[in-house]
Amino acid sequence: MDNSKIRQKLYKIVRELLEEVAQNGLQGEDYFVLQFQTPKATIPDFVRAKYPQDITIVLQHQFQDLVLTANAIEVVLTFGGVATNVVIPYETLMVFANPVSGLTLTFPILKESEAEPKQSAEVIDLFARKK
Numbered sequence: 001m002d003n004s005k006i007r008q009k010l011y012k013i014v015r016e017l018l019e020e021v022a023q024n025g026l027q028g029e030d031y032f033v034l035q036f037q038t039p040k041a042t043i044p045d046f047v048r049a050k051y052p053q054d055i056t057i058v059l060q061h062q063f064q065d066l067v068l069t070a071n072a073i074e075v076v077l078t079f080g081g082v083a084t085n086v087v088i089p090y091e092t093l094m095v096f097a098n099p100v101s102g103l104t105l106t107f108p109i110l111k112e113s114e115a116e117p118k119q120s121a122e123v124i125d126l127f128a129r130k131k
Helices: 003-024 045-050 121-130
Strands: 032-037 054-059 063-068 072-079 082-089 093-098 103-106
Touching: 003 032, 003 063, 003 093, 003 103
Parallel strands: none
Antiparallel strands: 032 054, 032 093, 063 072, 072 082, 093 103
């Protein structure tokens, strides 16, 4: 089974676990740790400046409006005292864990052929020179 299929199965597990939390709240001492790549996530600019590659967040006491879509986890988190909508595409997940239950999912790294096509910095630089 290739990494892309494995990741899709892991996304389904994450979505099912968090859908339960969205509907019923956290149970007991449960909490979730998510480590994700920040470039494709929707986070405040000052957070991205501090964590340009990846960040780890904890869903425990201070989160609101958890919504699971087909492609992303959406949640309101507080950064620097300001409530902010955060969007975490599943494809950016690196680690998803519930330390209380001992669950840790580590997402395999996608090969370039499995990742979405991206423009290279060189192409962007060439367009910038034409102006």
